[in-house]
Amino acid sequence: MKNKSKYIKILLLVVVAVLFVLRGVHIYNVTNDKVADMYDSGFAARQETAGLEKGMEITQDIYIDGDFNGIALYFSTNAIRNFSKITVELVDKTTGEVVFHQKVSGVNINDNQFSNFAEENVISGGKTYTLKVSTDTSANGKKFTLWTDNQNITDTSVQYSINGEKQNGVLCYAVLRNYHHTDNYGVFAVRMVFMTLILMLVCGLIIVGPKKMCEFIFDKRFYIAVGIFLILVIMRVNFSSIGMFDNYVQPGQGSEFVTPVYGETHSIRSDEWAVSTPRYLTAKYTDYGKYNYIIMGKQTENIAQTGLYKSYSALAKPHTWGYYLFGDSIGMSVEWCFPFILLIVMSIQFFYIIAGKNKVLAVTGGVMVAFSGYEMWWMNVEYLSCGLTALVCIYYFINAEKTWQKMVLSPCIAILGAEYITILYPAFQVPSGYVYFGIVVWMVVSSWDNFKKIKLKEWLVFAASMLFMASIVIVYLKDRSTYVTEIMNTIYPGSRVSTGGYSLYKMFEYVATIFYPFKATLNNSEFSMMVTLFPLPMVMAVYCIIKQKGKDILLDIMLGLSCVYTIYCTVGFPLIVARLTLFSYVPEERAADLLGLLQVILLIRCIYVCRENRYKVNPVIVVVPMLISCYYSWKEARTVYDITESGGMLQYAIIALAIVFTVITIVVFCVKEHDRLKNMALLSLAGIVFLSGIWSLTVNVGTDAIYSKPLAKKVCEITSEDKDGKWVMLDSWVESMYLAACGAPTINTCNNVPNWDLWNILDPQKENEYCYNRFAHMLLTLTEEDTNEELVQQDLLQLNLNYKDAEKIGVKYIASRTYNDDFDKVLEKYYNYSILYDEFGWRIYQLNSLKAAAN
Incomplete structure (x- = not known):
């Protein structure tokens, strides 16, 4: 029997090796592709055409000087993907000959960027051609459009037409020339590194078995995290959508790393790639000094404009230290990889604590936070990474047995606390601050015996660390005081006051969020949400509190906060209450985001309580809130995706996923025995979230999208x-x-x-x-x-x-x-x-x- 098992493993390893080689060949083929130089016509995208539909033809006369290989058009897909067939033709205006004809699927059309239509054959220039764009497929809902410029029109005779009727504007286009083969060996190497890591994981699963391999990964997770971090930083990997600049500035020009090595750029994250990232990069020209002379073309404070200032206040932002030590390219990698990997490890550790050291629950909760659509579309939510890490450090400070451990944890808590305070975005800090404070209260009460054992010298070290934190915060606020004063005196956003209101709809966007990497909405970032299963966690919290007679302090506090946040996200607070609680700084949508985090905490804690006490929950208690959740999730998905009555496959996929979530919760809560089955259900939930999250990741290398x-x-x-x-x-x-x-x-x-x-x-x-x-x-x-x-x-x-x-x-x-x-x-x-x-x-x-x- 052992020999048979051995041969099966060898056979599987051979199969995996063959698949690895085949995948490598495929990666090489798709990496070394053909590209064309793009010569922009110079028209700015200002106005969209009417939506393309069957029977419509958009035309425009274009004079092209010099030989070329095709044309690029600036489409808007309205953040959707459909399978409409887009046809592009160029017709010689003199002879009527069709010199170029190409039909592509709508899924290959880029949103708010150029889409290339090119061929190897060289087309003669020095002529006027009629460009024709049409579709032979009727699309449900929103349709594709073309961007036009209705201002830079020097010759009205070349305005575009729809079905022969002249329109006000000219199409935004670019001429493609020099269609040539590229050898992107660097991209190929980076992709193969990722493939090798996956190969190592698969081989480990085969050789030692899934259970032992998973236990090994969990037990060595900190070392593995450090190793992965070093590999990513050495390769200069970041998760920025900086590759979007390739769509605006000389598309196709530059090195092989101007576009992502994996994933797609996300235009919706313009606050990152078009604002924050360029700002960071300006600081190097000032040697990270006090003043920046680049932004706005005047002298301003570097820390206010870029967040980078090589001074004592820099201690508040550990993820930026790479810029000071290694320069912009590696610094950018550290900035992205460090908080993301930290969040993955520490969110797992946090749920390991609140789930009674249950590894499956820890991984499930960690994945539901770190790989949630909310985290992946906002990317590196600072209050999550530093907040959860600080909570873990506080817990182990209270419970650590050795003095040296507490002496190490104290300054870590100080730096993390300074980072959290200096986020300076009350919309996140206020609601998350209440949550974190409540968890600290639970940690102290639940570990009271250990809390009382903390020695005087350990308290002195902690107090010194708190003074250290205060000094960092004070210096940081002093350095940014001018900016804070100026932004508070602006009309927007300085004078904004919130009292709450209906934003509870966000709690039901978790099903749609799973599909965002595959079918985008108008604003994936704003609509994204953690998988909350709302209102099930609150219902189960009430059930567990009743069963335990209110003895679970963590559930009591988290449920209380959930109720308060639910009120704020439905009817809102009176103005005086909003001001007293500081919620006047919190738009209702941001409060809903934190309500989502509360639901994940409640869910994991409730599962732990039910498993620990072997509660067999009446299926009605689970099914009824899940039916409510599924119904409103379905309605919300139809809204964000603008699904018509026919709906199509997406509607059925949403319904199917909602059913899967319901089945998982029934298995987890209503089956008394069969822990293995429950673990499989929980890991299935984590797997769904993980796959959706990782699919939305943009893997970029360096800063070549700008500097090459x-x-x-x-x-x-x-x-x-x-x-x-x-x-x-x-x-x-x-x-x-x-x-x-x-x-x-x-x-x-x-x-x-x-x-x-x-x-x-x-x-x-x-x-x-x-x-x-x-x-x-x-x-x-x-x-x-x-x-x-x-x-x-x-x-x-x-x-x-x-x-x-x-x-x-x-x-x-x-x-x-x-x-x-x-x-x-x-x-x-x-x-x-x-x-x-x-x-x-x-x-x-x-x-x-x-x-x-x-x-």
Whole structure:
């Protein structure tokens, strides 16, 4: 029998080895692909066409100078995927010959970025072609559209048409040339490292068996986590969507790492890739000193703009230490990998504590938090990683037997506490603070005997650590005091006051969240949620409290907070109550996020209590709340996905998943014996969450998406010689942040506080203060009309700057991909200028002097 088992293992290992080789060959083939150079037409995406549907044809005449291989079009999929067939044709306007024809599935169309339609055959240029776009499939719900520019129109004869009827605008497109083969050996190597790690796991499962392998991984989880962290950092891996810049800046140009090695970039996370990440990268040009001269093109405090300042206050942000020690590329890897791996390990450890050291419950709870859609779409939620880690440290400080252990844990608690306090985002800090405080109370009460045994010298070390924490916080707040004062005096978000209201719908978005990696919504981040199974955890908490006669303090506290948060997320608080509890700083949607965390804690604790006491729960107690949960989850999924009556396969998949969740909860709570079956049900729940979460992960290498572009190299060259010259980016706030990341002091970068130096020049009477006294992204357009400001949306400002006023605010360099002959003529009317760069659809102008005739 042993020999038979041995041969089976050998056979399985051979099969795995063969599959590994085949997968490696497949990875090599898809990695070394063919690409084309993209030459942007220079039109900015401002307005969408009508939705593409069967019987509609969008056409536009395009003159293409020089041979080419195809065309790229700027689609909006409205955050959906459907299987419509999109047909793109180019017809020679003179001869009527179809020179290019390609039909692709809608699932291959990129959202809010260029989609390439190219072939190896070279098409003759120097002609006018009619571009035709159509679909032969009727799509349910929202339809694909094409982005157009309705402002930069120099020739109305080339406006696009729908079924022959002229429209106001021109299509945003790019010409594809130089279709060539690429050898991306670096990407292949990184992918094979991940494949090798998976191979090692599978081989371990086969050789020693699943049970022993899983126990080994659990027991050695801290060492494994450190090893994985080091591997990722050495490879410079991060989880940023920085690859989105490849869709805006010279698409296809740069190194092999301009796009992710695994996963897809997420345009919806623009606060990360288009704001936070470029800001971080600007700090290196100041050597992480006190002041930053790049953001907004003026001197500001580095810690306020970038969060990076090499000083004592940097102790508050451990995940940023990599920037100071190793530079931007590895620093960025540390910034992403450290908190994520820390959250995985410490969330498991936290649930290991509250679930009575049950390994299966610990893994289930940890996965439900660390790989939840909420964490994966917001990515590295700081209050979770540092908060849960601090709780674990506090627990072991109370219960550790040796003094040296407590002396090590005390400064860790101090640094984690400082990090939590200095998040400076009350919308998360206030509701999570109540939760964490409640858990600390439970830890003290439940470990009271050990708490009383803490020695005086251990308390002295702890007190010294708390003083250490206070010193970090005080210095940090002092360094950021100017920013805090300015942001509190803004119209948005400084004057925002919340009293709660209906946001309980978010508790039922957990089923839809599972499908977000496969079928996106309009805002995956905002709609994402932990798998809460709401209201089951609260019902089961009541059941367990009654059975235990209120002796479980953790359940008492968590249920009490859940009730309070539920009230806030339904009817809200009176204003005086909201102010007294600090919930006036908490939008109701953010309170719902924390209510989700409470449900996970309650769920794991209730499962532990029921298993520990061998309660056999009446199925009605489980089925009724689950039916309520499934029904409202189904309704919410139909809303976020805009599902029509027919619904399609997605609707059935949502119903099926809701049923699976119901079956899992029945097995977990209602089956008295059969622990193995319960464990399988729990691991199935964890597996569903894990697969959904890991599928949404973007795996990126380094910062090549920015710095390997030809444009970046030129900007860096210019700024190395003239670091004080001020820049503007025309007609885009995204690319303005790109310029800043390259070291260009750019005036129209994101204003996290108002740029009063600018507005005192342009609007000395503060007539339009309402438009710019706020956090805002800034679009800048040059005009011959008087300078004026428009508020496009709550956090988006349009500055229409008079050509002559550019000289007033000190503009020296203009970057543009929306330039044309008319723009050059108007610019020449006002300025003596030079063109420093003109390549791949981008141009950089240097303003030498304002012409006397222009004054």
